[in-house]
Amino acid sequence: MKPPVFEYHAPTHIDEVLELVAQHGDEAKPLAGGQSLVPAMNFRLARPSVLIDLNGIDGLGAIALEGDELRIGAMTRQRAVERSDLVGEVTPLLSETLPFVAHPQIRNRGTVGGSLAHADPAAELPAVALALGARFFVRSQRGTRVVEADAFFDGLFSTAMEDDELLENVAFPVLADGQVTAFSEISRRHGDYALVGVAVSLSVDSSGCCERARIGLLSVGDGPVLAVRAAEVLAGEVPSDELIRSAAARAGHDDIDPPGDIHASVDYRRHLTEVLVRRTLAAAFARASNGGSA
Amino acid sequence: MSTRQFGRPLRRLEDEKLLKGKAAFIDDIEPAGTLHVAFVRSSFAHGRINAIDVAEAREYPGVKMVLTAADLGDYWQPGPVLVPPPPVEGAVFHARTQVPLARDKVRHVGEPVALVVAESRYVAEDARDEIFADIEPLDPVADLGRALDPEAPLVHDDLESNLAAHVRQTKGDYSAARAEADVVIARNMRYDHGIAASMENRGVLADWDAQGEKLTIWDTTQAPIPIRNGLAGMLGLSESQVRVIAPFIGGGFGPKIMMFYPEEVLIPWLSMRLGRPVKWIEDRAENFFATTHEREQLHEAEIAVTRDGKILGVKDTFFHDTGAYDPYGLTVPINSQCTLLGCYDVPSYDSEFRAVFTNKPIVTPYRGAGRQHGVFVMERLLDLAARELGMDPVEIRRRNLLQPADFPHNHGLIYQDFTELTYDSGNYPEVLERTVEAIGYRQFREVEQPRLRAEGRHVGMAIVTYVEGTGIGPYEGARVTVEASGQVSVATGVGTQGQGHFTSFAQVVAEQVGVEPDQVRVSTGDTAEMHWGTGTFASRGAVVAGNAIHAAALEVRRKILDLAAEELEADRDDLELQGGMVGVKGAPDSAIPLGDLAVRANPLRGAVAPGTEPGLESTTYFGPPGGTTANGAHAMVVEVDPETYAVEIKRYLVVHDCGTVINPLILQGQIQGGVAQGIGNCFFEELVFDDQAQLLSASFMDYLLPTATDVPPIECDHIETPSPLNPLGVKGAGEAGAIPSGPLFAAAVEDALGDPSLELLEIPLSPNRLFEVSRTRDDGGGA
Structure with missing residues (x-):
C-alpha cells in the first residue's frame, strides 16, 4: 500500500497552480485535504504523475457573506464550516450535514472544495449543494466562470470542470424567509459512506403551502441526484402525510436508478430512499410549522 | 499470605509502555541495512501459471532479488500438517498444505507467486508492478454448497473430489430418539465467521549473523518456539542457532498461530542468502488474503424433543469450508461438532461433517474457532422448539441444563485435543438464573415490551447459553x-x-x-x-x-x-x-x-x-489431563427500526464462569473484547465473495468492524466454579465473549420484530439481509 512514483509541487500562489494545471492537464491532481486521493494512491487506484499541493496557497480558506450568498473557499476545512456560527445561521443545512461526513479527524483535513470536486456519489456535500442550488466558481488561466450546481455534477467522480480548471470557491444561497432545510442519512456505522442520504430544502409560504422543493439524494446514482419528480408532487401543495408519502414514493421509484452493492441491493436502496425522503420531508415541514426552527 | 495478589483487579502493568508508545512492535525494529520485501499475489482464485516474467523487475533500480517458485530449489516444500486428524473411527482426512510460492496452480486470490527484495518497500512495490504473471484462469470452486458436485472443478487435481475430510461422531441412538419424540424441528442454517482483523497485521524480520552463525527472527507469531524448531530444520541449522522473538503484538486471535505462512518460511531464507536483514510487513490490503480466515458452514440440523421440552436428541450434518489448503487439520469443524451440545443434557447425538476445499483463503481458527457455528445451531433449534411448543425460550433451556451433580460429564465424543470431551465442572443453572435476573427478563416480557410495542417501538430480548472448551x-x-x-x-x-x-x-x-x-x-x-x-x-x-x-x-x-x-x-x-x-x-x-x-x-x-x-x-x-470447560450465558436487548432494519443494541449482559479468576479486570477486558468481535460477526462484518471467489469486501471501507460507537457498554458478572483439572482451578476465557453473539442477535431481532413466522437462520445479518429475508417471507417464501 505505497503510492507509485509521482512528482510533487508545492506552489505558494494560485497563478502557479493554474500554470501547473494547464501544463500537466489530466496527468496532474491537485492535493487538497488528501482524504480520498491519498488512500486511492496508496491502493494504486489513482496514479497521478504530478501532485500539486494546494495547502500552501493563501486565500482559499475563507468563509464570508457576500450579499445573499455565503462564499466558502475551496480549501476551507470541513470542520471549520461545521463549527462556524455564521454557517449555522445562514446555511444551517451545511451545519446539520457536516457531522455525517466521515469522522472528525477526516473533517479536520478534508476540504469543502475537495469533496465537491471529487464528486463521489456517496458524498454528502454534493447532494447538499444540489439541494441548495449552490454556484461553483471555477478558475483557470483562461479566467473564472460560474457553474450552477445542476450543471456541475456530471456523473461518476466527474464534474463540468476542464482539466486546466481549479475550483476556487463555492457560493451557497443564504436561507430565505419561509425556507426550511433538513438532512438525514442511513449508514452502517456512523461516519461510513451512507447507504442513502437525503438533503431537503423547502420554500413554504405563510399559509403553509409548499412553493418549491429541492431534494438532493446521495448514494443512489452516478453522482448526487436531484429528485425532480418528488419535488413536482410537492410544489404548490399543502403538506399532508399523504402528500409526503406520495412524494417519497416518487423519489424511491421514479427519480433514481440506484446501484446495488454488497451493502445495499437495488431494492433495498429504493426502499430506503422512500423511507428516508418521507421522514426527512416530514421533519422539514415540521420545522416550517414551528417557524423554521428545528 | 499477607497480601493476596492472586485475584486482585490490578491494572495492567504493560499499559504504560503501550500507551506511551514505548512498546516495541515488529515494525519498530529495523537493523541497519534492512531490505524490504513485496509479494506478487494472484489476482485469480484458481488458475494455471504459464509463466512469470520477472526480467524487468530484476533490472529495476534498488532491487536486490526477484524470486519465483523455480528459484527456491529444494527449499520449496509444502508446509507441515500442524494438527493431525482426530482419532475418530472412519475419519477421512486429505492433507494439502500451503506452499511458499505457487508453482503450478494458484488456488486462491492473494496466493503469492513471486517476491521482490529491494532497498525499500516503495521500490519493492514499484518493481512489483513490472512483473507479469501469466496465469490462465480456471473455473473456481466458489460455492461451498456445490463444491462436492461431480461437475465441480478440482482445487487439488490429484484428489478425486474437493472433499478434505469426513468425520462422523455419534452418541446414543438418535433414530430411536426421533421416533420417540413429540416434536422434531429440522432446519437448514448458515453461519459465516470472518477475519480476525488484528490491529497489527503480520510481519517477519530476519537477521542472519554470518560470523556468529546465528539467525534472529522477529515474528508476529503466537507460537515462537514451534516456529524456531521448524525453521531450524528447514534451514539446516541447529535449534540453538535460531532465536525467534515474538515482540509486542497487536492482536493474535488465532490466525497468528497458523504456521508456516509462506512469508515466515521465505524471509529467514532470504536473509541467509543475502547476508542482510530482511523485513516484510503485511499491509492491510494483503491481510485480507494472506492471513487465514474463518468462514462459513452450512448445517442441516434437527432436534427431537418431548412435549415438555426435554431434548431427546440432535442430528446435524454440515459442510465446512476449509479454503484452498487444510494445514490446521480439523480443529474448527471438530470444535463446531463438539461445542454444539452446549450446556445441555443431550442423550443422543449424530453429527457428521464434510470439510471441503474451495478456492478461497485458508481457514484456521479465529477466536471461537468454530464454536460459534455449533452454538448457533443448537441455540436456534432450542428457540424454534420452544416456539413450536408454546414454551418460553428460557424455560426450555432451564429444563435441559446439566446440573452441578452431573460433573464430570463425558459426552463420549473426541474433542480437538484428541481426548474425550468431558466437562470438568460448572454450575449452569446458577449462571442462567443470574442472567435472567440481571437482565430483568420477566419484567421486560410482562411489562416493558408490551408498553414499548404500544408506543410503536420494536424492542426485543434474548438469552442464550454456551460452553467454551479451553486450556487444552x-x-x-x-x-x-x-x-x-x-x-x-x-x-x-x-x-x-x-x-x-x-x-x-x-x-x-x-x-x-x-x-x-x-x-x-x-x-x-x-x-x-x-x-x-x-x-x-x-x-x-x-x-x-x-x-x-x-x-x-x-x-x-x-x-x-x-x-x-x-x-x-x-x-x-x-x-x-x-x-x-x-x-x-x-x-x-x-x-x-x-x-x-x-x-x-x-x-x-x-x-x-x-x-x-x-x-x-x-x-x-x-500438562493438563484434558481441556477444562468454561461456560456462560449472554443476554441482549435490541431495538429494530422495522422500516430500515437498522438495529441498535441497547443492552448486552454476560454472566460467565471460567473458574478461579486471576485478575477480574483483565477478565472483564477479555469478555468485552470478545463481545465486540461477536457483535461484529453478527451484524457488521462480512466476507463477501462473488462467483469467481473474488473477495468484494477487501478493505475496511467494506469490511465493517464495529467501532467504539457501535458496541454498547457490556454488563458483566462472574461466578467461580474452580476447575478440578489444575491446581489454580482456572479455566480459559479468551474466546467466551465472541462465541454466542450470533444466535443471541438473531433471537433478539426476531423477538423485536415480533412476527412469529420470521426465522433468522443465518449469520451475519446486515440490515440489507434482514430486509431481503423479511421480503421473501412477505412473498410467502421461506427464509
Missing part, C-alpha cells in the same frame, strides 16, 4: 528466578498479543514469592529466554502457562524457605515471605531481602551438598 494440552513450561537485585523474573514460551500476561503471570508469581507484581519481570515469546512450549491458542495461556508458572513459583518458594530456614536457624513453618523479604514471623529485624538470599544460594567459593541446584530458580512444566 499438551503442556507449557516456565522458569522463575529470584535475581541478586531482588527482582523476580519469569519466562514462559507462550507468545503474548494483548492478553495482559505481563500482569496476570506476575500476580501468580507474586502470590507465592511475596513480592509486588511490579517487581516481577515477565518474559514471553522469546526462545532465548524459554525454549520449550507450544503457544498461545485455545484460551490456554492462563490455564496451562499459568499453572506451569504457579508450579515454578511454588518450587522457588520452597527453595527460599529451605535456605532461609537454614540461614535464620528457624523452623520453616515460622517463616513468612513479604515485601521482597523472608523472615521469622513477628521478628521483622530478622528478615533477609530475597536478593541477598539469591546471592547466598549461588556461592562463588566453598562446597555445596551433593544434588544442590544453584540459585533460587525453578523450571517447571504443566
